[in-house]
Each structure stands twice: as C-alpha cells, then as structure tokens.
Amino acid sequence: MNLASLLLSHAAARPSHAATIEGTTETDYATSAARMLAYAGRLRTLGIGAGDRVGLCLADTADHLLLHYAVAALGAVVVPVDHRWTPTEKRAVAEAFRCRLVLMEPGDTAAGALPATIFQASDWQHTTPIAPDLPADEDASLLISLSSGTTGRPTGAVVSHRQLYERFVSQWGGIGLSGADRFLLATPLYFGGGRSFAMSTLACGGTLIFCPPPARAPEVIEVAQARRATAAFVVPTQVTRMLECWTGEGPAMPEMRRLITSGAAMHPAQRLRALERLSPGLTDYYATSEGGGIAVLHAMEQRDFPETVGRPAFRVDIEIVDDAGAPLPRGTVGRLRYRGPGVSSALVDEHGGIVPADPQGWFMPGDLAKLLPSGHVQLAGRAKDVIIRGGVNVYPAEIEAVLLGCSGVAEAAAFPLPDPVLGEVVVAAVVATPGAVLEEAALRVVLQQRLAPYKQPQRLLVVPSLPRNTGGKVVRAALPALAG
Known part of the structure; x- marks a missing residue:
C-alpha cells in the first residue's frame, strides 16, 4: 500500500466531495488527486525518486498538504521544516537529514543556502502528472518526524507508509473520526498533531477546513x-484563548463532536470549563512523534478522570517500568x-544515521507516570528536559547552544517556569566569562537571528553561577530558584 493511493480511491468513489476548504474556496477530491499527481510529476522532473528526502518548508495551505501525498506517491520521504524558522534553523535540519531538495515559499531568504526550489502552485498544477500506478511497498519510509531541536543535533523518527496508516486507524477507531467529519485545522502543518490529523482526514475521505495561525481564537470559533x-485539533493555549474570548450563551461550538487537545497537560478546572463553554466533545x-497516539481521554471521562491523559489508545500497549525495564505494579510511578503498530521501528540519530528502535517494539517518551486501577494513565512529570510552551516542544540544549556561542558567555542553562496561559515559558540563565560584561540586548539580537520566536526566552538572567552537584552537573531542579 502507498498512502497516496487513498486519495486516488476517494477521487474515484466520491469525486465531487469537498477535500479541503480554504476561506471561500472548496476543492473536491477529483481536483485534489489530480493536483497531487501533477505535483509528483514536477518533483520527478526535479530528480526526486524513491528514497530521496524532500523538505517541505511551506505555509499552511491545501497545496502544502497535498505535497505530502505527492512525495509519498514517488516513494520519497517527507522532512518537515517550519517556514517560520530562521535560515540557520532551516539549514541545520536540511543538512542533518540530508534533504535532496527543499520546497520553499517565494522570497524565503534561506533558499540560497539550501538545495531549494520555489514552490508555485499555479505553475506546478500544469505539470504532466505521474501515472496512478504507485509504488506499493508499505514498509518504505514516508516521513521523518522530528523529535529534537533544530540548531543543535536534530534527531527524528522514520515513519513508514504502514506505520503512518496505523496511526490514522488509531485515530479513527480510538477517537471516532471518520470520512463524515469536517475537520478544522487550527495548528500549523509542520507540527506533528496538525500534520497527522490533516493527513488522516484526507486518508479517510473527510473534509479539511483550514484556519491555522495567525488566525486568532475569535476567528477559529467563527470559522x-x-x-x-465536527472535529478540530487545538493545543491548550488555544483552549485558554477561546475561553477568554467566548462570551456567548452555551458552548461556542456545540456541533463539534471532537475538540481534540494535545501537546501539554490541561488543568482539571480548565477542562471542565472547556466542556461547558467550548464543546461537549x-x-x-x-501522543509523540515517534509512535503517534499513546492514550485518549474521551469527553465522557473528563469529569471522572480529569487528572489523567486517558486510557491506552487503540491497539496500544502501555507499561510502567523501573530504570532497569522491569514492569511496576499499578499505582506505582515509573517510566x-x-x-503499537504505529510506533517507529527506526530512528535518525544526531549524526544523521539510521538506527533501529527497540527490538521488542517499545518506545519510552521520557515521561514518568502511573497506571490507575481503571487503566487510566496519570503523568507524574518528565524525565526529559523538554519545555512545552503553548503545546510546542522547546529543547533547552538548543537554546543553550546559541547562548554559548555568544561572546562573553561561559555557561548557559534554559529551563521552564509555569505560566497560566502558555503552560510553560522559557527562561535562560547565563554566566559571564571572567572580565566580560554581558548585556541582555546584545544576547537577544543573537537569539532572534538563530531561533524562532516561540523559542525565545521570556526572561534572560545573568547570574554569578549555575547550581551544580558534586559531580559538576547542573542541577536542573534548582534552576527555577534563579528566577526568584
């Protein structure tokens, strides 16, 4: 099975059904499938074939989504690249994952430093399409899902056609999405959740409605x-902002069967407000980028199990183990x-090489948790140091690498502080080299040149020293005290 063949089947079975809606423009499945084959034809003329890695550094449009399927149709591999990144970040990912080609928007200043081609939908749509007999190796690689930073040492998970399809099946069977849904895309396609639900909607024959950032909460509700x-995916930050702006009677979106949120934990009280004021669904x-869905907490469980992330997702096994990998009894906190069938079996390491995942199929996302007697999963913290700002992962090592490259910086540490709106915000502390005088304005100039806006530290502290243990390692649990 080639995942792109699903679009062709919908084009044959329901050609006039709306595949995508952007503003006032509706595009049906027959047109969408034809464009996908034409885009694949243009990629082939650019030398792209089976196994080649193609970076997609584009705005959040229906054409960007179709290009995922066009790359798949050739047996090539998608590498997501956020078009909002700085040139340094884009180049780091393209080089780390050895992209043969990166598709970019007109005017992108990073194009000159990459093997880039400017994507023009109006031009590409008139390319001679490829034949619809697509390569059918379901174990061929389809996507490299990034799981780490961009300016340091990027890593990722290799996802095959079969594994991505199994993640879609988990969404259909475990959450209840189907081809009858009209799914609202309110997050960027670069983000794992946005990309996965967008592709899943077309794979099952539904309709995808575009309303991604910079659309604000009132516009999302209006659209x-x-x-x-009937369904949407949002991060908790968007939930907070929609709750703040909605002043009407009853829930803002009463027809929405599934208002799916992911990316960060929601406070139980906020969940109850969202049920009452936004959607009863x-x-x-x-979920993670390496394996897709882990657990689902359905609407009817929100009031009884508000401090959990739900029960295991469809066809997913969960275990809580100690540091040696031995299973722990229910109610005990561990790793x-x-x-499950969607978990990646291969990873890309920091050197760009492919390494096998656990031979037993287990993946550890780095979270500490316990299993309740009911089967619900309750998270207890993160073993990893990731900062989750507004549902987006920000990695301290990436920020620290930029700061340590600044003149006069001897040490640097980035860490989170809790925030009522974003969940967590980024804070960074730096120690000056002897005799140097650090100025925040100068450091921020470098940070703005090297990092995307959502990775910028909200507070930048110049401190005499970082807390360390007797072994010389930074004690990350003590870092928040630096901010008072």
Whole structure:
C-alpha cells in the first residue's frame, strides 16, 4: 500500500466531495488527486525518486498538504521544516537529514543556502502528472518526524507508509473520526498533531477546513461555526484563548463532536470549563512523534478522570517500568513505555544515521507516570528536559547552544517556569566569562537571528553561577530558584 493511493480511491468513489476548504474556496477530491499527481510529476522532473528526502518548508495551505501525498506517491520521504524558522534553523535540519531538495515559499531568504526550489502552485498544477500506478511497498519510509531541536543535533523518527496508516486507524477507531467529519485545522502543518490529523482526514475521505495561525481564537470559533466543523485539533493555549474570548450563551461550538487537545497537560478546572463553554466533545490525545497516539481521554471521562491523559489508545500497549525495564505494579510511578503498530521501528540519530528502535517494539517518551486501577494513565512529570510552551516542544540544549556561542558567555542553562496561559515559558540563565560584561540586548539580537520566536526566552538572567552537584552537573531542579 502507498498512502497516496487513498486519495486516488476517494477521487474515484466520491469525486465531487469537498477535500479541503480554504476561506471561500472548496476543492473536491477529483481536483485534489489530480493536483497531487501533477505535483509528483514536477518533483520527478526535479530528480526526486524513491528514497530521496524532500523538505517541505511551506505555509499552511491545501497545496502544502497535498505535497505530502505527492512525495509519498514517488516513494520519497517527507522532512518537515517550519517556514517560520530562521535560515540557520532551516539549514541545520536540511543538512542533518540530508534533504535532496527543499520546497520553499517565494522570497524565503534561506533558499540560497539550501538545495531549494520555489514552490508555485499555479505553475506546478500544469505539470504532466505521474501515472496512478504507485509504488506499493508499505514498509518504505514516508516521513521523518522530528523529535529534537533544530540548531543543535536534530534527531527524528522514520515513519513508514504502514506505520503512518496505523496511526490514522488509531485515530479513527480510538477517537471516532471518520470520512463524515469536517475537520478544522487550527495548528500549523509542520507540527506533528496538525500534520497527522490533516493527513488522516484526507486518508479517510473527510473534509479539511483550514484556519491555522495567525488566525486568532475569535476567528477559529467563527470559522468552526460557519463551516459547521465536527472535529478540530487545538493545543491548550488555544483552549485558554477561546475561553477568554467566548462570551456567548452555551458552548461556542456545540456541533463539534471532537475538540481534540494535545501537546501539554490541561488543568482539571480548565477542562471542565472547556466542556461547558467550548464543546461537549473535548477529548485529550496524548501522543509523540515517534509512535503517534499513546492514550485518549474521551469527553465522557473528563469529569471522572480529569487528572489523567486517558486510557491506552487503540491497539496500544502501555507499561510502567523501573530504570532497569522491569514492569511496576499499578499505582506505582515509573517510566512510561508503549508499543503499537504505529510506533517507529527506526530512528535518525544526531549524526544523521539510521538506527533501529527497540527490538521488542517499545518506545519510552521520557515521561514518568502511573497506571490507575481503571487503566487510566496519570503523568507524574518528565524525565526529559523538554519545555512545552503553548503545546510546542522547546529543547533547552538548543537554546543553550546559541547562548554559548555568544561572546562573553561561559555557561548557559534554559529551563521552564509555569505560566497560566502558555503552560510553560522559557527562561535562560547565563554566566559571564571572567572580565566580560554581558548585556541582555546584545544576547537577544543573537537569539532572534538563530531561533524562532516561540523559542525565545521570556526572561534572560545573568547570574554569578549555575547550581551544580558534586559531580559538576547542573542541577536542573534548582534552576527555577534563579528566577526568584
């Protein structure tokens, strides 16, 4: 099976059904499938074939989504690249994952430093399409899902056609999405959740409604109402902002069967408000880029199990183990691991090489958790140092690498502080080299040149020293005290 063949089947079975809606423009499945084959034809003329890695550094449009399927149709591999990144960040990912080609928007200043081609939809749509007999190796690589930073040492998970399809099946069977849904895309396609649900919607024959950033909360609600959206994916920050702006009677989106949120934990009180004020279908989705869905907390469970992330997702096994990998009894906090048909079996390491995942199929996302007697998963913290700002992963090592490259900086440490709106915000502390005088304005100039806006530290502290243990390692648990 080639995942792109699903679009061709929908084009044959329901050619006039709307595949995508952007503003006032509706595009049906027959047109979408034809464009996908034409885009694949243009990629082939650019030398792209099976196994080649293609970076997609584009705005959040229906054409960007179709290009995922066009790359798949050739047996090539998608490498997501956020078009909002700085040139340094884009180049780091393109080089680390050895992209043969990166598709970029007109005017992107990073194009000159990359093997880039400017994507023009109006031009590409008139390319001679490839034949619809697509390569059918379901174990061929389709996507490298980034799982680490961009300016340091990027790593990722290799996802095959079969594994991505199994993740879609988990969403359909475990969350209840289907081809009858009108799914509202309110997050960027670069983000794992946005990309996965967008591709899943087309794979099952549904309709995808575009309303990604910079659309603000009032617009998201307005589009959801006007287009009668039945499902959507948002991060907790968006939930907070929608709750703040909605002043009408009853829930803002009463027709929405599934308002899916993921990316960060929501406070139990906020969940109850969202059920009452936004949608009675609020659903939590706990997932990773390496393996897709881990657990689902359905709307009818929100009031009884508000401090959990739900039960295991469809066809997913979860275990809580100690540091040696031995299973722990229910109710005991330990390291969470999970396995299922969508979990990646290969990873890309920091050197760009392909390494096999756990031979037993287990993946450990780095979270500490416990299993309740009911089977629900309750998270207890993160073993990893990731900062989750507004549902987006920000990695301290990436920020620290930039700061340590600044003149006069001897040491640097980035860490999170809790925030009522974003969940967590980024804070960084630096220590000056002897005799140097550090100025925040100068450091921020470098940070703005090297990092995307959402990775910028909200507070930048110049401190005499960092807390360290007797072994010389930074004690990260003590870092927040530096901020008072």
